[in-house]
Amino acid sequence: MTLSAIPDRVRVRAPGKINLFLEVGAVQPDGYHDVASVYQAVSLFEDLVATPADDFTVRVVGEDGLPVPGVPTDDRNLALRAARLVAREVGYLGGVHLDIRKAVPVAGGMGGGSADAAAALVACDALWGAGLTSPALQELAARLGADVPFALLGGSAVGTGRGDRLSPALARARFDWVVVSDDGGLPTPGVYTELDRLRARNRPDIAPEPTVPDVDPVVLQALRSGSPELLAGALRNDLQDAACALRPDLSATIAAGVAAGAVAALVSGSGPTVALLAADVEAARRLEHDLSAAGRRARHVYGPVTGAKVVTR
Structure with missing residues (x-):
């Protein structure tokens, strides 16, 4: 892809979640726990805008437009890691700037960082015209964290294993x-x-x-x-x-x-x-x-x- 073919910007919204059910198994030898969870995506959204750049950078603000304490803006940022992951996957040699406006509480148990990562995956795929399939995006999401695949899927779903093996759950009502x-x-x-x-x-x-x-x-x-x-x-x-x-x-x-x-x-x-x-x-x-x-x-x-x-x- 040439730079001239890249759109000026792509905006993505990704939801926070509530765990309606979370059963935690015993700690495993690797230090992690198997879980069985039922997730529900709710109407509290992270808003991410991706624009072409020479490097990989991120800016994070709250709904008031002010910087959000406690959210890293270096390579510890999960959205930035997601962008780099897509670039490696598709062989893209440029960069991206991510502007994130957060509504999901930071470190609040609602998957805000995972929503940022899911939004970055979708935004970079669209920005660079990569055409990644849903299964391919889900596979990348699973590399980033247990809650990221659900932030991509949304709706209601059962999660098993580390929580990233998903099966959609039928919810007929709000x-x-x-x-x-x-x-x-x-x-x-x-x-x-x-x-x-x-x-x-x-x-x-x-x-x-x-x-x-x-x-x-x-x-x-x-x-x-x-x-x-x-x-x-x-x-x-x-x-x-x-x-x-x-x-x-x-x-x-x-x-x-x-x-x-x-x-x-x-x-x-x-x-x-x-x-x-x-x-x-x-x-x-x-x-x-x-x-x-x-x-x-x-x-x-x-x-x-x-x-x-x-x-x-």
Whole structure:
């Protein structure tokens, strides 16, 4: 491809996610855990614009347009790594500049960094006219992290293995959530380490069964039926106790959400974002209003939504 054939810019939006179900197996010899998860992509989006450049650079701002603390802009940035990966894969010798506007909480358990990486994969493929197939993009995504393939896929899906082996799950209806975030992130490796510590201390009470993690079929039934009440009874996150041990205030947030009318509440992924399931749209709006009035950073979102996609060129 010649430089003159490259479009001026490509814009991609990619969603954050909520783990509706997360069963974590025992730690493996390589230090990782097998999981069984049900993801739902929700309407909290990362916005990425890719433009041609001589090198690989990235700029990250929040919804207010200000720089986001704690997000690297060097080669530790997952979106930048994704761009370099596409360039190597297709033999592209130029570079790209990525402008990212973040809405998903940083280190919040909602997959914001993974959404950035998925957006970069799609944007660079479109910018350079590479024509990579969906399976090829999924394979690249799996190299970058366990949550990146789902950020590409979107919707609702079951994830097994490290969470990157995906099977779409049928969701017939919209589910309304209120997510409550704060400025203090929780690093995922630290939460898994705390889970292992708690399990070792409390064996055999909360030690994992010596089986491969599996998804409760009631979760999938709830998604098919569109029933928030049925889903509420099936929500599960094995990382929640560990996240609350590291951040005891999360338990108070969960209690406040239920007291304000949520039909169920759980920590999203490794936290510290708390996801509150609402009975319907109006209930979610009331919940968002009441928690915001009480000084919490609450936001109404819904799912499922589509995965990373080009929105303008």
